[in-house]
Amino acid sequence: MRVLSGIQPTGRFHWGNYFGAIRQYIDLQNEEASYYFIANLHALTTVRDKEQLWQNTMDAALDLLALGLDPNQANLFVQSDVPEVSELCWVLMTGTSMGLLERCHAYKDKVSRGLSAGAGLFTYPVLMAADILAYDANIVPVGSDQVQHIEVTRDLAQSFNHQYGEVFVLPQAKMLDTSAKVVGTDGEKMSKSYDNTIEIFEPAKQMRKKIMRIVTDSRPMEAPKDPATDHLFQLFQLFAGDEAKAEMAAMYRKGGFGYGTVKKALADAADEYFGEVRAKREELAAQPEKVREILGDGAAAARQQAGAVLRRAQEACGLKRA
Numbered sequence: 539m540r541v542l543s544g545i546q547p548t549g550r551f552h553w554g555n556y557f558g559a560i561r562q563y564i565d566l567q568n569e570e571a572s573y574y575f576i577a578n579l580h581a582l583t584t585v586r587d588k589e590q591l592w593q594n595t596m597d598a599a600l601d602l603l604a605l606g607l608d609p610n611q612a613n614l615f616v617q618s619d620v621p622e623v624s625e626l627c628w629v630l631m632t633g634t635s636m637g638l639l640e641r642c643h644a645y646k647d648k649v650s651r652g653l654s655a656g657a658g659l660f661t662y663p664v665l666m667a668a669d670i671l672a673y674d675a676n677i678v679p680v681g682s683d684q685v686q687h688i689e690v691t692r693d694l695a696q697s698f699n700h701q702y703g704e705v706f707v708l709p710q711a712k713m714l715d716t717s718a719k720v721v722g723t724d725g726e727k728m729s730k731s732y733d734n735t736i737e738i739f740e741p742a743k744q745m746r747k748k749i750m751r752i753v754t755d756s757r758p759m760e761a762p763k764d765p766a767t768d769h770l771f772q773l774f775q776l777f778a779g780d781e782a783k784a785e786m787a788a789m790y791r792k793g794g795f796g797y798g799t800v801k802k803a804l805a806d807a808a809d810e811y812f813g814e815v816r817a818k819r820e821e822l823a824a825q826p827e828k829v830r831e832i833l834g835d836g837a838a839a840a841r842q843q844a845g846a847v848l849r850r851a852q853e854a855c856g857l858k859r860a
């Protein structure tokens with residue numbers, strides 16, 4: 539199996555990014571080939587400060603390595619270091635209908651929230667298709683918000699293959715049952731643009747404060763509560779083992795508890811869960827040269843693969859001769 543996924547350096551990674559996507563990257567990194575990239579071209583649609591974009595990109599690399607991405611198993615690289623993908627994007631763009639892009643939720647949602655949408659955001663799914671197809675990826679580990687974009691990738695690949703012959707491999711999205719859509723502090727999908735995130739590497743004290751401020755309902759303390767419909771419980775279950783989860787669920791069903799107890803248990807569990815990676819990140823941050831070398835090696839491997847696929851596409855549609 540060949541695995542590919544990307545993550546935007548639009549800010550620091552949050553629990554949704556980790557439990558929806560990054561944890562899968564690590565689980566799948568020893569497949570036949572795995573490619574993970576920091577999507578700075580996508581981020582450029584929203585981050586317009588050059589220092590910020592560069593810093594976010596370096597932070598993303600450090601975060602991924604500290605969380606367990608192993609450069610001996612997976613190729614980690616920065617998207618703009620593989621220009622072949624942008625070239626492939628244009629080839630795909632010429633076969634993309636406006637209607638297909640107009641139906642994409644990510645674009646529609648942003649526009650409906652009054653956020654500005656340029657051509658970069660509108661055509662984002664085509665660049666994403668090029669990102670995926672350039673590595674002959676079979677599997678794309680993501681959260682549920684990205685599934686529609688992978689469908690677009692399949693549509694574009696199928697229509698190209700139909701016209702020019704079998705050039706592209708059709709990818710499949712891969713999601714985790716319990717964390718395909720992690721909720722934020724307000725119960726909506728955790729998302730930077732909704733300002734409801736808890737960051738993985740947030741200082742411990744600040745993280746605890748955010749957890750204590752999670753919005754809850756005004757149910758009386760003695761009333762029982764269904765854990766399945768409570769977002770605080772949804773967050774707790776991300777960190778808890780089976781036993782702790784069952785105990786907490788039983789407490790919910792029985793009633794007679796305050797949400798403060800659950801918040802404290804969640805903060806303790808999160809502290810323990812991310813304690814070790816915090817220390818590892820500090821160690822890595824002291825070796826910037828090593829991180830750049832890892833990204834350089836990853837990009838070289840990625841360019842080789844993307845170059846071969848681009849060539850295949852160019853020959854198929856008459857841009858180059860074999």
Ligand code: AQP
Binds near residue numbers: 554559719720731
């Ligand atoms: N809440 C989430 N639950 C599960 N998975 C999630 N992902 C993001 N949020 C959740 C997954 O993380 C990967 C990287 O996503 P991205 O680079 O598109 O996302 P992001 O920009 O960090 O996500 P945000 O916070 O939701 O940003 P905006 O506000 O810009 O849309 C993807 O696999 C994604 O599914």
